[in-house]
Amino acid sequence: MFKKTIIAGLVASALSPALASAADSPHTITGNVGIYSQYIFRGLTQTNSDPAVQGGFDYSHSSGLYAGTWLSNVSWLTDAVAYNSSSLEWDYYAGFKGTFGKSDFGYDVGLLQYYYPGKVATGFIKADTLEIYGALTWKWLSAKYSHSMNNKTFGVADSRGTYYLDLSANYPVTDKLTLTAHWGKQKFDGGSAATITCTAGALTGNNNDVCGSYEDWKIGASYALPQGFTLGGYFSGTDMTALQKAFYTNPANAGSRFLGKDTFTVYLSKAF
Numbered sequence: 001m002f003k004k005t006i007i008a009g010l011v012a013s014a015l016s017p018a019l020a021s022a023a024d025s026p027h028t029i030t031g032n033v034g035i036y037s038q039y040i041f042r043g044l045t046q047t048n049s050d051p052a053v054q055g056g057f058d059y060s061h062s063s064g065l066y067a068g069t070w071l072s073n074v075s076w077l078t079d080a081v082a083y084n085s086s087s088l089e090w091d092y093y094a095g096f097k098g099t100f101g102k103s104d105f106g107y108d109v110g111l112l113q114y115y116y117p118g119k120v121a122t123g124f125i126k127a128d129t130l131e132i133y134g135a136l137t138w139k140w141l142s143a144k145y146s147h148s149m150n151n152k153t154f155g156v157a158d159s160r161g162t163y164y165l166d167l168s169a170n171y172p173v174t175d176k177l178t179l180t181a182h183w184g185k186q187k188f189d190g191g192s193a194a195t196i197t198c199t200a201g202a203l204t205g206n207n208n209d210v211c212g213s214y215e216d217w218k219i220g221a222s223y224a225l226p227q228g229f230t231l232g233g234y235f236s237g238t239d240m241t242a243l244q245k246a247f248y249t250n251p252a253n254a255g256s257r258f259l260g261k262d263t264f265t266v267y268l269s270k271a272f
Contacts, residue, residue, distance in 0.1 A: 026062035031055070034269030039072050042164060042186055043216025043238040044248060044259040046074045046089065056091075066110075067094040076259065077116060077127055079250045082155055086118030095133075106137040112146070114154070127155035131164075140171045153188065159208050161189035176224040180234060188212035198247040211247040214260065215239040228271045237262035 033055035039046040046052070056070030069092045077083035095110020114129040129152070135144035144166040153159040165185045172178050188208035198211035220234025238260035240248065248259045 036267040064098040082124040084119040090115045108135040158190040182218040198243040233266040
């Protein structure tokens with residue numbers, strides 16, 4: 001027994017500096033994975049209301065520098081007949097965030113690339129999109145502005161300057177229960193025509209603002225479970241004109257499904 005105690009003590013002593021070093025490291029790597037009843041992005045279903053599996057990894061430094069990647073299955077590009085084959089959204093991003101002194105106010109700036117591998121259909125363009133973003137936060141409130149840096153924002157031609165405004169609240173009722181609320185505005189720029197026609201499923205619409213711009217909203221709640229799991233749900237929808245609804249409706253040969261309808265989503269995620 002004495003020998004085992006000595007050995008255990010030596011092992012603990014040997015490991016302690018390593019554990020302390022890991023705890024004091026300025027580098028942090030985390031991961032996440034989740035199962036969702038559907039994938040909603042800016043009020044629009046990306047999976048035709050079908051389930052989605054999502055996950056990613058993040059690196060952060062104590063200085064405020066961070067980078068990460070995230071993936072999800074999607075079907076919206078094939079549903080809209082814009083791609084002959086496309087089933088993945090792969091995002092990668094990097095930025096810098098911090099606080100203003102010792103206050104509750106914070107900031108976050110960075111770049112985010114949306115990548116959609118697959119074969120583009122004839123007459124359409126790739127949907128890959130690069131956005132630069134900046135956000136201001138206060139405790140559980142945030143305001144974020146994302147600005148498109150290329151001329152093919154999510155497959156819409158002549159759309160450089162398109163932006164998205166995101167106002168969100170994540171209010172912690174308890175240490176486990178959090179209420180969420182969100183309002184967003186997607187504003188497309190560029191593109192014009194003497195005659196406005198917003199063709200169903202035509203992501204290369206000829207009047208980007210009238211056809212593509214809209215507002216979206218979301219309200220929901222999440223509950224923290226043991227072992228890093230989170231159970232949540234939210235109700236979301238969009239505010240669109242008849243022309244915009246036509247633009248965000250799949251063509252008849254793809255089921256004529258409106259992508260921005262009011263809908264409820266549930267999910268189970270895990271952080272590690």
